[in-house]
Amino acid sequence: MIDSLQALIAQTGPQLKLHWLTPKPRTARPLRTTDPSQLRQSLIGSLNCIHPNRLQVIGQQEQTYLATLSASAFAETVDALFAGAPAAVIFTDSVVPDKALCEAAEATQTPLLASTLGDQDLINHLRYFLTHALAERKTLHGVFIEVLGMGVLLIGNPAVGKSELALELITRGHRLIADDAPRFARIAPDVLEGTCPELLRDFLEVRGLGILNIRAMFGESAVLRNKTLNLIIDLQPLDLQQLESIDRLTGSLTALTILDVTIPKILMPVAPGRNLAILVEAAVRHQILRIRGYDASDDFTNRQARAISLDRPPPQLVRR
Known part of the structure; x- marks a missing residue:
């Protein structure tokens, strides 16, 4: 039964070249939230702070966008990202996360993962897998x-x-x-x-x-x-x-x-x-x-x- 982030990575990690950037959580981290305000969240998608995804994906385009922000706008975006309480943030295309992102992840105890795959390839594979696994x-x-x-x-x-x-x-x-x-x-x-x-x-x-x-x-x-x-x-x-x-x-x-x-x-x-x-x-x-x-x-x-x-x-x- 795929009902936690750890189980998802254990089953799909080798195929999708996923690995942990932060220590693997000791307790099961649910892929679905019980918060009524977050029940309509998408399971996975590219970085979106207005309609947050449970799994937020940051690829080359998102990294380029973040790099163009002013210091204050970047800080607000990072705060909004982790305020949405994602199950994890995944960096694709071999993107290296910014130091501020790592510090915010540690402060909120949000797992970070990385993959060498492209963002759309990873999203398409995981979306199909999760649709069937969590149906x-x-x-x-x-x-x-x-x-x-x-x-x-x-x-x-x-x-x-x-x-x-x-x-x-x-x-x-x-x-x-x-x-x-x-x-x-x-x-x-x-x-x-x-x-x-x-x-x-x-x-x-x-x-x-x-x-x-x-x-x-x-x-x-x-x-x-x-x-x-x-x-x-x-x-x-x-x-x-x-x-x-x-x-x-x-x-x-x-x-x-x-x-x-x-x-x-x-x-x-x-x-x-x-x-x-x-x-x-x-x-x-x-x-x-x-x-x-x-x-x-x-x-x-x-x-x-x-x-x-x-x-x-x-x-x-x-x-x-």
Whole structure:
């Protein structure tokens, strides 16, 4: 779990050529702050004293800017930098920190780090890493599978046929991501990425057959490590009354909120004789069209309205 500055440097330091300029803190230094006034801070970015970053980066451009300041303006900038209580200040491009910066860091017990990488290279690498490492996560029960390029989560009661449906979809060329306990992380305001716990990766449990290794059976192309969640399909056995309550024009499209992200959800009736694999493929294709701005029910309604207007006789003129 990457939740402290020390853990971040331990994992990324060798790759990003990061090293400590000040002594390594003895206690864990959190990357996230609990101060309500600082909750909206960016995790990392170039030197910014107005909207401070948790990790403030000083490269060649920032160093040149600081060098052009008057003594009083430089002192104010340094005070503002450390008043923001950053988790650390990182110097890139082999920049050597000014003596005043080192003294302010020591006074505020702010760690200083350095890297020979360029500032944007370092920021891009750490931003991507931190976005995934610190993302909110939630584990759901279901089978997560890629169908026609979209991440589809199959949910439903135990023994409803999720794994059997997933197996049939795999034989049709689609790819398994996770069975039983897919883990979803919010990596952007409206994006959930699903992965599989390491222990369960490549495996699919099918009642009557036991545990199947999909990679070993179908090859590398049958599995996928991660995918964004685009659609949820809820498999439910419905009685006649429940089936009749589904709108025949618009279907059963609703939505489910996971980690504050709204994901489209389709209720798919399970009944003998229904080819669920074909129905799932059709549901995915239908959702792709919706994303592109086309809705078949709206198209049908408009056609019907035009047909009715054409069949209606023109109004007769009334003579007086």
